[in-house]
Amino acid sequence: GAGVSQSPSNKVTEKGKDVELRCDPISGHTALYWYRQSLGQGLEFLIYFQGNSAPDKSGLPSDRFSAERTGGSVSTLTIQRTQQEDSAVYLCASSFQPIKSSYEQYFGPGTRLTVT
């Protein structure tokens, strides 16, 4: 079966440009998460979507970052006016509705963003 897919796999952009990163979760998974992994570091939570509930945006580092999820499926993470410190791997994960803390999250392959 298909796993979590992300596109593009790599993105190089100039400082100040906007970028959009896409995530397609596993079919049937209602929860979707975005994380960021800087070089040699652990993952940092960015945002969480669950069904029609208001997203948990508590991890977004600045108002340049936003995300949406259309139709309860595909999600897009947008970074406006990119800065060099935004360079990282952006990982998307999905899971079943998290009514149990044991539900593991399935991760996509990530998008490596490089801001020059």
Add this chain to the structure above:
Amino acid sequence: AQKITQTQPGMFVQEKEAVTLDCTYDTSDPSYGLFWYKQPSSGEMIFLIYQGSYDQQNATEGRYSLNFQKARKSANLVISASQLGDSAMYFCAMREGGLDSSYKLIFGSGTRLLVRP
């Protein structure tokens, strides 16, 4: 505040031997889950094992076991009979489990394991 600490940036182990990767955590929530993920050089995050805060027994999954010591707030990963393919980054993560929780994962900084032939 929630926190995950992995104090071993790098570890070596001889092939076929066992290795323990350390993880300590801090939370005030009585309901939480602990996860270990493996990240090979290819970059994908692979789920290995889960331990719930109310689980009475230590979790095991094949060659992986979790040494859960709740009073000490530690959740060490034990890999038995190491294989060359076990060389990777290993991340410990925690999720708090309240009903209004987003169940986001809080990750440690990781341990890089290298298995020697």
